[in-house]
Each structure stands twice: as structure tokens, then as C-alpha cells.
Amino acid sequence: MTETAALPPPTLTTLFSAFLNIGLTSFGGGLSGWMHREFVGRRGWMSEADFLSGLAMAQAMPGVNVVNLAIWIGFALRGSAGAALAVTGVLAAPIVVIILIGFVYGRYGGLTSVHAVLAGVTAAAVGLSLTLGWRAARRASGDLGSLAVLIATFATVGLMRLPMLPVVAVLVPVSLMLAFRRGAR
Amino acid sequence: MRDNPLLALLVTFAPLSLASIGGGLSILSDIQHQSVDVHHWLTQAQFLDDFGISRAAPGPNTLIVTLIGWQVAGWAGAAVASVAIFVPSSVLVYGLARIWRRYRGAPWQGKIERGLAPIAAGLILAGALNVLRNADGGWLAWAVAAVSTGLLLRHQKLSPFLLLGMGAVVFAAANLLA
Numbered sequence: 001m002t003e004t005a006a007l008p009p010p011t012l013t014t015l016f017s018a019f020l021n022i023g024l025t026s027f028g029g030g031l032s033g034w035m036h037r038e039f040v041g042r043r044g045w046m047s048e049a050d051f052l053s054g055l056a057m058a059q060a061m062p063g064v065n066v067v068n069l070a071i072w073i074g075f076a077l078r079g080s081a082g083a084a085l086a087v088t089g090v091l092a093a094p095i096v097v098i099i100l101i102g103f104v105y106g107r108y109g110g111l112t113s114v115h116a117v118l119a120g121v122t123a124a125a126v127g128l129s130l131t132l133g134w135r136a137a138r139r140a141s142g143d144l145g146s147l148a149v150l151i152a153t154f155a156t157v158g159l160m161r162l163p164m165l166p167v168v169a170v171l172v173p174v175s176l177m178l179a180f181r182r183g184a185r
Numbered sequence: 186m187r188d189n190p191l192l193a194l195l196v197t198f199a200p201l202s203l204a205s206i207g208g209g210l211s212i213l214s215d216i217q218h219q220s221v222d223v224h225h226w227l228t229q230a231q232f233l234d235d236f237g238i239s240r241a242a243p244g245p246n247t248l249i250v251t252l253i254g255w256q257v258a259g260w261a262g263a264a265v266a267s268v269a270i271f272v273p274s275s276v277l278v279y280g281l282a283r284i285w286r287r288y289r290g291a292p293w294q295g296k297i298e299r300g301l302a303p304i305a306a307g308l309i310l311a312g313a314l315n316v317l318r319n320a321d322g323g324w325l326a327w328a329v330a331a332v333s334t335g336l337l338l339r340h341q342k343l344s345p346f347l348l349l350g351m352g353a354v355v356f357a358a359a360n361l362l363a
Contacts, residue, residue: 064245149307
């Protein structure tokens with residue numbers, strides 16, 4: 001994957017600290033958006049195309065999307081060690097933090113001001129997801145078939161709130177069939 | 186199994202790891218059912234508190250499983266629950282990443298990636314919509330999200346921290362005025 005990377009791959013230490021940083025600071029969710037901003041936008045370790053392909057694979061596999069994405073990016077940048085460090089980095093700090101918050105909340109829970117602050121952070125963090133979704137949508141809707149699949153996914157899961165699993169079970173084969181029939185571009 | 190909470194955590198959450206296609210939120214109702222109705226690890230109200238915490242805390246929402254593990258059996262419980270929910274799917278993804286590298290550049294690979302891309306994009310947008318729909322704060326949450334999206338799209342290097350802080354301040358102020 002080196003041929004598409006804009007810059008030389010990071011050292012394992014840099015890679016680990018980058019993921020650790022994202023894990024520690026990604027309040028309010030939207031981690032994929034954080035990763036995109038950090039690795040494509042700010043550090044230039046990956047091309048946008050590689051990142052979005054990894055994102056699509058991470059979504060299609062079982063497991064937490066951002067954990068899958070961390071493994072995918074870590075492996076792409078620095079092989080097996082990179083994958084292990086990426087997933088450890090992105091999870092280690094949040095695991096400790098959520099237990100600390102749980103502990104504090106157990107004592108001082110119900111404070112409405114704390115609740116309001118957390119809700120505000122979550123709302124702002126949606127912006128990260130929407131920004132990434134917008135970029136992914138623009139890139140993925142190059143032809144009519146893909147655009148139709150995109151709209152169908154959003155309409156069923158987002159607007160109609162149908163359960164994701166059956167929707168994905170129908171749309172993935174359809175979309176793959178369309179992609180294979182389109183042929184190589 | 187009943188007298189060993191660690192084992193119970195492991196056999197409850199490990200299968201869910203492999204069932205969570207499309208992201209951690211897809212198994213949320215299963216997590217709820219297992220920990221509230223089946224094992225009685227926590228009450229419904231406690232589960233909702235945990236969910237709120239996992240949404241606002243850094244890291245993926247699925248860390249609610251870690252929190253539940255901690256509440257059931259302390260740090261060991263947190264460790265076992267985390268391993269159970271994250272390791273099985275991670276091994277699978279790692280295997281796929283290896284295969285992907287071996288056949289890098291094969292035409293079918295690009296087609297699969299292009300076939301999955303619109304679904305991934307649709308799911309991200311749908312997920313954002315669902316977070317907003319369930320968000321506290323009503324129209325204020327939508328407004329904050331809209332402003333935050335607009336600023337992020339326009340300014341590549343803008344720190345998301347600034348926006349999260351802004352969201353916190355706006356909501357805290359609204360809470361004081363209410």
C-alpha cells in the first residue's frame with residue numbers, strides 16, 4: 001500500500017501515539033471522523049481513497065466499525081505490529097476513562113448540568129460523522145447505481161429506521177452485483 | 186456459569202462480537218436484553234445511564250460492555266467483557282486485511298470496495314441521523330450539529346475540540362436558562 005501513500009509510513013511509536021490520542025480525545029463518538037481528519041487531513045498518511053475503502057470494509061465486517069478501521073489502517077501502514085498497536089492505542093485510554101466516568105457518575109449521577117454538557121458534546125460530535133459521511137457519499141455516488149444504493153441505505157436505515165441487518169443483507173449483494181457488472185473503471 | 190460471573194460475561198458477549206455487523210449499535214438491544222432481562226446484571230434505568238455515559242465518553246459506544254463488565258465483576262470483569270466483545274471480530278478483520286494485502290490490485294478487490302462504498306456512506310449518514318433523533322436537547326442538538334458540520338467541511342485543519350467545547354458551552358448555557 002506504500003505506492004499510494006503520500007508520505008513515508010509512520011514509525012510504530014508515532015502510529016501508537018496517534019491512535020492513543022484519538023482514543024483519548026474522541027468525546028461524543030464519531031471516531032471514524034476523527035481518524036479521517038487525523039490520518040488523511042492532518043498527517044497525510046493515507047490517501048482519501050484508501051481511507052474510504054478501508055472504511056467500507058470495516059463497516060461490512062462484524063465488529064465495532066472504529067476498531068475494525070483501526071486494525072485496517074494500522075495493518076496498511078505498518079503490518080501486523082501496526083494493527084496490534086492501533087487497536088490497543090484506540091481502546092486503552094477509553095476503557096480506563098469510561099470506568100472512571102462510571103464510577104464518578106455512580107456517586108454524582110443525576111446532575112443535570114453534567115448531563116447537559118455531555119449532550120452538547122455529543123451533538124457537536126455528530127458534525128464529525130456528518131462531515132465524513134458527506135465525503136464518503138460524494139465519492140461513492142459517481143454513477144446512478146451507486147447513488148441509488150446509497151439513497152436506499154440511508155432511506156431504509158436512517159429515515160424509515162428499519163433494522164440494519166436485513167437491509168444490509170439485501171443491499172450488499174445488489175450493490176456488489178452492480179459493481180461487478182459495471183466492470184473495471 | 187451462574188456462580189462464575191467472568192465466564193458468564195465471556196459467553197454472553199463473545200458471540201455478540203461476531204453478530205455486530207454494521208457496527209456496535211446493531212447489537213445494542215441484544216446487550217440490553219442479555220444484561221437486564223437474562224442475567225439481571227443491571228436494571229433498565231442503570232442500562233440507560235450506562236448508555237448515556239458510553240455515548241459521551243471517548244471511544245466507541247460499544248464500551249458500554251466494558252462498563253457493564255466492571256459493574257458486574259470489577260476490573261477483571263471489565264477486562265473479560267472487553268476481550269469478549271472486541272477480540273473475535275478483530276481476529277476476523279485482521280485475517281481479511283492480510284488476504285486483502287496479498288491480492289492487492291486484483292480487479293475483484295476494487296469492485297468489492299466500490300460495491301461496499303455507497304452502503305458504508307449511507308450507514309454513516311443514517312447513524313448520524315439516528316444519534317440526532319435520540320439526542321437530548323431537541324432542535325438545539327440539530328443546530329449544534331449543523332453548525333459543527335458546516336465549520337468542519339469548510340476548515341480542514343480546524344480542531345474538533347473547539348467544536349465539542351462549543352457544544353458543551355451552548356448546552357450548559359441553555360440548561361442554566363431553562
